[in-house]
Amino acid sequence: MATATAWRTGRATTLRTWHMTRRAYPWTYAVGTVLPAALTIALGYLGFHAIGGGETGADFAKGSGTSAYLAYLAVGATAFQFTVRLILWSAKALITEQRQGTLGALLIAPATRLPYLLGFTAFAVLSSIAEFLTLGVVIGALGISIPVASAPGAVAGALALIVAVFALSVGLGGLMIAAGEAHISQNTVFIVLGLLCGYTFPRDYLPGYVRWLAEAFPTTAAMDVLHGTLTGGHTLTDLAPRLAISLLLSAAYLVLGVRTLPYFERRAVERTY
């Protein structure tokens, strides 16, 4: 019974968002999401050829387990873009309702919040596919081929990343409505994740204490799995402990987020009335 209701809430949210976005899709939005990743990959490509002469330093291979710098960068930049996209949809769902003035209507509805947010994430995952195809064209045009060491591992890594970003988004979304602010929080989260979680460079480059800090985010371990099973030459079994860590951390963030969300919602209502 409860599952059926949750399913209906999630499905309704996905469909609603799909319709709303399809009707008024700002194409600048698509440019804004695909472009940063494409430009990062292009930056690496140009640097790799013009500066590195088609080679990388020894410490890169040591940290990443591969010498395929461009493939590593393409995976990282794409994953990062995906992370940004997912956070934009999931974490900003509630504050968008707040700004439209529909948060009140949502809060008094009996539906629980988790399926609602899952609906947003499902939409974001689906709609990102088109953007990935565009990025794929860029990667292909630059002649970058991405080795797949373990296909099941890569799928597991990608799923772990989705779960991790979703888990982070629940709490972040709560913070946003309580603070009534999205711009500063979202961009700070993007830029911190991009620096710490080993998207576009091996984490070994970072100073020791920063590396420990990175472990606090479930996205870090998820990126280890994704990079490892694609360019890193590892199997899923090799990386099972990292996968487990990522999922455990995600679960912790999710529980924390769901527990604190009602509090943040109350704060948001008190702040605006």
Next chain:
Amino acid sequence: MIDATRSAARVFAAESLKQHRRLFGQPLVVFSMLVWPILQLATTYYTLRPVATASDAAAHWPLAADPHRLLAFLATGTLAYAFFFSLVQSAWHFSFERTTGTLELLFLSPAGRLTLMIANGAGALLQNAWLLTCFTTAALLGFGTLSVASWWMYGVVVLALLIPAVAWGAFLNSLLVFSRDSAFLYTVLDEPLWFVSGVRLPHFALPAVVQVVGAVFPLTGSLIAVRGALLEGDTLGALAPTLGWLTLLSALLLAAAAVILRVGEAHAQRTGRLRLA
């Protein structure tokens, strides 16, 4: 003439106060003009490190051999980019004065239109850029990587950054005041700007087409001049072509701003709408 200068100075003072009140102490300014650029600088540095540490790198790009100099190269890029992008942001904000109605009051006043646009940009720049400027200056001095031909080249650096940036700001302000879809400009001038202007890569690494496109943006020339003067010990003579081009470009931007203002205001007076066409 003296009268015109005096009234222009008063418009500058007025706009400076406006921007000071709007921006000073705002968390957004601290984040977007200090925290984010520094974290982004670190990410870029680490992302490029694999290619800069390649065995051949020093042969292609001597600067890459020294991690501190590479960092200084990227830091100057970050600073200059922040200068120019803050003006994009400020012009975007200025365009909101269309909807709040204060823009009409500006056009009601006898104040010179181009002066207003320049003053607005300059005011925003001063408010936005000082944090990052202090940080970058301290960092560059701390790294000990500076190589400057003579003390007054610092003055050249400041001018090579400020004048084109202010001209750029005046141009963007004029354009956005009369644009219907400023979101488009905002997107186009964010990410692509760093790419084509050589913010994160030396000029020679960019394809010819990108170099040509980049030359249109004053940020490109500013960066060449600033990096040449600070990191390569270039003399004024060596930088003369770049500085000449920057001067020309700044003049063109200001002329374009003047034309846009004239056409835009005439159109507004004819149709009652703030648009160019």
Next chain:
Amino acid sequence: MPDTGIEVRDLHKEFPVRDRGLFGPRTTKTAVNGLDLDIPAGRITGLLGLNGAGKTTTIKILATLLRPTSGTVRVDDLDSVADARAVRRRINLIAGGERMVYTRMTGRENLWYFGQLYDVPKRELRARIDELLSLVGLTQAADTMVERYSRGMTQRLAIARGLINDPAYLLLDEPTLGLDAPIARDLRRVVARLAAEGTGVLLTSHYLAEVEELCAHVYVIADGRHLAAGSPAELKTATGSLGTVRVTVPQVPPAVAEVATRFGATRTPADGGGEILTLRSPDHMAGPLAAAIVGAGGAITALEIKEASLEDAILALTDGTVPGPVVLA
């Protein structure tokens, strides 16, 4: 510079209209169609008309925000197009409901900001800001950020802004719109005082009582055209002093209905039952109407005569009850 006032001659303004998007057919909409106005120094001149009559367009042309399609506007012998910058120094505009000030600045800073744009001499500016703040009752709140002002306070600040350059000519577009009654009254006093001290004022307002109280001379326009002009008293006389006679009757037998039709009275249901017969006519028609109703066997429960007001005059003019143009002294 001679205070020759604002002279508007044969003013036309057409707006290009593009129907259905970018490639639709282009037409023009005429907002002002051959207006002549004189706004001398030291007088409050009214500009009246219904919505869409062209008042705001006219005011915006006088303010140099719009350019006339043809015709001239001269301000103290300066052409408002050719000498726009000099004209802008001599005029200012206050639009009603206007809250166009910078919210991140204090009231004092807003006035200082606009004073700089108008190049008000430094020493004068300081004194004038204090004077204006006290004039609009914002001395206490002078150094508070405008974002913490109430709606009325912001509006008062906007009024002070309109006076920052001590304009020789003040254009007021619905200045009391949305103001609390006491503040509106204070503003009217200020405007009257400014005019007495020599400022030329052009006033448009929906509150005709306000126009009647303040304006020495009123222009009435409709569809961008001149309809009538004169003092409020002259306008009332010229429109035949159409007052309103309202007769409440308990019921309307056919004979009374016939009387109503004969007199041209409109019939509306009365609140407490029965009907109200309303007649817009000269005052002396009340007697004959009442007599005719009684003569037709009807009864009268109430009879109300309202004297002609400027409002009636304007309504009569714009309804076409009185054929325009009516030109008076």
